[in-house]
Amino acid sequence: xxxxxxxxxxxxxxxxxxxxxxxxxxxxxxxxxxxxxxxLRVAVxxxxxxxxxxxxxxxxxxxxxALAGKLGLKxxxxxxxxxEKVEDDLRNxxxxxxxxxxxxxxxxxxxxxxxxxxxRVKQVKLLAPYFAENLMVARDVKRIPKLENxxxxxxxxxxxxxxxxxxxxxxxxxxxxxMQNHIKHFKTHAQAIEALRKGEVSxxxxxxxxxxGLLGGDREGYAVSAIEMTGPVLTFWQPGVxxxxxxxxxxxxxxxxxxELVASGEMAAIFERHHARYNPPRAExxxx
Amino acid sequence: xxxKTLSMLVAxxxxxxxxxxxxxxxxxxxxxxxxxxxxxxxxxxxxxQGQRYSTLSKINTGxxxxxxxxxxxxxxxxxxxxxxSQPVIHDGKIFVTASYSRMYAVxxxxxxxxxxxxxxxxxxIMPCCDVVNRGAALYDNLVIFGTLDAQLVALDQNTGxxxxxxKLDEFSAGYSYTAAPLVVKGLVITGVSxxxxxxxxxxxxxxxxxxxxxxxxxxxxxxxGYLNGxxxxxxxxxxxxxxxxxxxxxxxxxxxxxxxxxxxxxVYVGTGNPAPWNSHTRPGDNLxxxxxxxxxxxxxxxxxxxxxxxxxxxxxxxxxxxxxxxxKGADGKAVRAGGKADRNGFFYVNDAETGKLLNAFPxxxxxxxxxxxxxxxxxxxxxxxxxxxxxxADKQGKTVFSAPSFLGGKNQQxxxxxxxxxxxxxxxxxxxMDIWNEPISYKKGAAFLGAGFNIKPLNEDYIGALRAFxxxxxxxxxxxxxxxxxxxxxxxxxxxxxxxxxxxxxxxxLDAKSGKELWAxxxxxxxxxxxxxxxxxxxxxxxxxxxxGGAVPLWGGDVAKRVNFLNQGGALWVxxxxx
Numbered sequence: 001x002x003x004x005x006x007x008x009x010x011x012x013x014x015x016x017x018x019x020x021x022x023x024x025x026x027x028x029x030x031x032x033x034x035x036x037x038x039x040l041r042v043a044v045x046x047x048x049x050x051x052x053x054x055x056x057x058x059x060x061x062x063x064x065x066a067l068a069g070k071l072g073l074k075x076x077x078x079x080x081x082x083x084e085k086v087e088d089d090l091r092n093x094x095x096x097x098x099x100x101x102x103x104x105x106x107x108x109x110x111x112x113x114x115x116x117x118x119x120r121v122k123q124v125k126l127l128a129p130y131f132a133e134n135l136m137v138a139r140d141v142k143r144i145p146k147l148e149n150x151x152x153x154x155x156x157x158x159x160x161x162x163x164x165x166x167x168x169x170x171x172x173x174x175x176x177x178x179m180q181n182h183i184k185h186f187k188t189h190a191q192a193i194e195a196l197r198k199g200e201v202s203x204x205x206x207x208x209x210x211x212x213g214l215l216g217g218d219r220e221g222y223a224v225s226a227i228e229m230t231g232p233v234l235t236f237w238q239p240g241v242x243x244x245x246x247x248x249x250x251x252x253x254x255x256x257x258x259x260e261l262v263a264s265g266e267m268a269a270i271f272e273r274h275h276a277r278y279n280p281p282r283a284e285x286x287x288x
Numbered sequence: 289x290x291x292k293t294l295s296m297l298v299a300x301x302x303x304x305x306x307x308x309x310x311x312x313x314x315x316x317x318x319x320x321x322x323x324x325x326x327x328x329x330x331x332x333x334x335x336x337q338g339q340r341y342s343t344l345s346k347i348n349t350g351x352x353x354x355x356x357x358x359x360x361x362x363x364x365x366x367x368x369x370x371x372x373s374q375p376v377i378h379d380g381k382i383f384v385t386a387s388y389s390r391m392y393a394v395x396x397x398x399x400x401x402x403x404x405x406x407x408x409x410x411x412x413i414m415p416c417c418d419v420v421n422r423g424a425a426l427y428d429n430l431v432i433f434g435t436l437d438a439q440l441v442a443l444d445q446n447t448g449x450x451x452x453x454x455k456l457d458e459f460s461a462g463y464s465y466t467a468a469p470l471v472v473k474g475l476v477i478t479g480v481s482x483x484x485x486x487x488x489x490x491x492x493x494x495x496x497x498x499x500x501x502x503x504x505x506x507x508x509x510x511x512x513g514y515l516n517g518x519x520x521x522x523x524x525x526x527x528x529x530x531x532x533x534x535x536x537x538x539x540x541x542x543x544x545x546x547x548x549x550x551x552x553x554x555v556y557v558g559t560g561n562p563a564p565w566n567s568h569t570r571p572g573d574n575l576x577x578x579x580x581x582x583x584x585x586x587x588x589x590x591x592x593x594x595x596x597x598x599x600x601x602x603x604x605x606x607x608x609x610x611x612x613x614x615x616k617g618a619d620g621k622a623v624r625a626g627g628k629a630d631r632n633g634f635f636y637v638n639d640a641e642t643g644k645l646l647n648a649f650p651x652x653x654x655x656x657x658x659x660x661x662x663x664x665x666x667x668x669x670x671x672x673x674x675x676x677x678x679x680x681a682d683k684q685g686k687t688v689f690s691a692p693s694f695l696g697g698k699n700q701q702x703x704x705x706x707x708x709x710x711x712x713x714x715x716x717x718x719x720x721m722d723i724w725n726e727p728i729s730y731k732k733g734a735a736f737l738g739a740g741f742n743i744k745p746l747n748e749d750y751i752g753a754l755r756a757f758x759x760x761x762x763x764x765x766x767x768x769x770x771x772x773x774x775x776x777x778x779x780x781x782x783x784x785x786x787x788x789x790x791x792x793x794x795x796x797x798l799d800a801k802s803g804k805e806l807w808a809x810x811x812x813x814x815x816x817x818x819x820x821x822x823x824x825x826x827x828x829x830x831x832x833x834x835x836x837g838g839a840v841p842l843w844g845g846d847v848a849k850r851v852n853f854l855n856q857g858g859a860l861w862v863x864x865x866x867x
Binding site for chain 1: 536563564
């Protein structure tokens, strides 16, 4: 059956053509640096609550959505399996790809904005820090009402850490290893917080936002606080965005859009939605 | 009784001078006689002891120069990278695994493909250390191999169809599998590979016909072993050599597989480095990391262990193969001993029954971490200056130059032993590394204490060296240098020859007594796999897989310059004497 060539149909065709033409003229320069036209492919870590979880989403997933929205692009999430170091993740997801043949992304979130570190991975540009993160201690306040130093963990309290993480290295090396019998290792911070809730440990050390987000809205009886620390590991850092270094237009567009998300308060709202206080990035960056 | 007579008859047949292929199902007796039977290659190591020695002498020092290709078989596909596989051969068929968890059955006479199995790998899988596979095991009508997503797959030898498939562990937790399984007494024995953090090394034994688990034995103290679903005793003594709960995530991955000696009835497995990498946070020996562990296959229990690098701080995996042989003692009596060329640069000779250290000597020119291994105590004499600094005491942590590098005086490339010459043939590498603490390091979500490495060659003209050692005296009898690091295993024969491959693409034959090169053939890509030999229709054949890759191109540091021009590939080459 042949459809009659109706007037509305003709009109629609003309309109569509006009729109395409307009889109072409309006195409911002960064669009040409995208892997696929109209699509922003953003890598976020898999299994990383409260930032990015395949089922429950998270802070980074919401930021990816907001960023794609600001740039007028469709979001395509790449779920990244963490390798040993961030250098590996940047290679696997931003500038080269893994030899198993995955599709790389236009950018990756939660990458440390640190010029010293960036020198080691010149293939990418680290930019637009969107919050400040530091190591803190989440504790059961019934067991440890006040926490001024690490003394409780020399005697009768156990503290949980993520195996191989910064707090692990920090605590294991402290005072020639005198705390080692009170350090309990977990595969993830989520498991460590679960142990805290079950009373298996009195406290957990880890990045503040992770501790708060994992404790969630029902935080009665728990506190997250800082303690004085000096040691071999950075205790303060600023996550941001990694883009392949040879995409200047995309870098500029992302920088602008992310700054707007921070300035408008949208960024803080995303953190608060996931039960974490928002700690804005410091202009002076990470001190070394 | 009848059974005994039959096995005696079989044994008598194996003792015969020239035995061609035995058809039919592969039995335990056939596997135990693999080193003597010339018509097949039924196990990794050309015999479960791993000597990689053949009694064939039709190809010998006098005629090896006439060795020519019989045929070549291309793996094809878009996938190449490292090909570290040793073929196994039975009943006129060659079974060879390839990168990305593939397997091929090829007609041994013609090189014609009989079937191909492509294991379907899940999305998002990220194995750490290339996509290699080191080979398959044969049992009954099955050919069994492990995959990058940590599955053990048993295929029908005739059809390539899956008979059973078992999960070794969770690939999503970083587990993988790359070694060739070992079959002993109807059990298929495997270790684990992959996943630096949070894993614990172990050996598993399954019924080879069904894949059902029989026993599992962790190789880190404190962990429970199991036999037939029941608790079978804790490994070692909890917290004897690990502080706090660090034993729970103690590493010690068993990624290179195991050997077996019927005379001692022991399975020998090498264990990897302990975790975390900073040795100052885990004072103690950290048993049984960086060790040889001997396990009774009937009980699943550890009989002895010998630790090569106590409290490792250099990433000196102790996974290398323990190859048993008869060594004559001072009284002229032969002792069953085992030789192991460790990542840490020392060659160890232990009593295979008891683990007692009989000899230890460096097989590389430069070893910085220890001045020697004390034979009386069996322990290394450390150079304390050469342990990477304690970052707790000193924020930056000093940079130390250590040799060998963490890729080892020897890595996955297998040694060979000839009972004729009494020599071990060791594909060694001379390289060191700068190693330092990296306080400005990041991993998923956080800053952490990383380590920086840079691997450096020690000599201008070579990194690799195939070396012949007398295990009793520790004397280096000869060596042949190679520009690129050696990454393929060695094989030796009654024909007085040593065969080995190079990253530059050559398969070479040397005089086993002198090291003189007698033959070489360019295979078109780097050889990082061990050769094998067998006999069919009265002719002796040599086979080797060619295909450059593995850990060197991934980790190379300054070494990359010597290898980055090499092309990838994937082929099985077969040679025989020209008529």
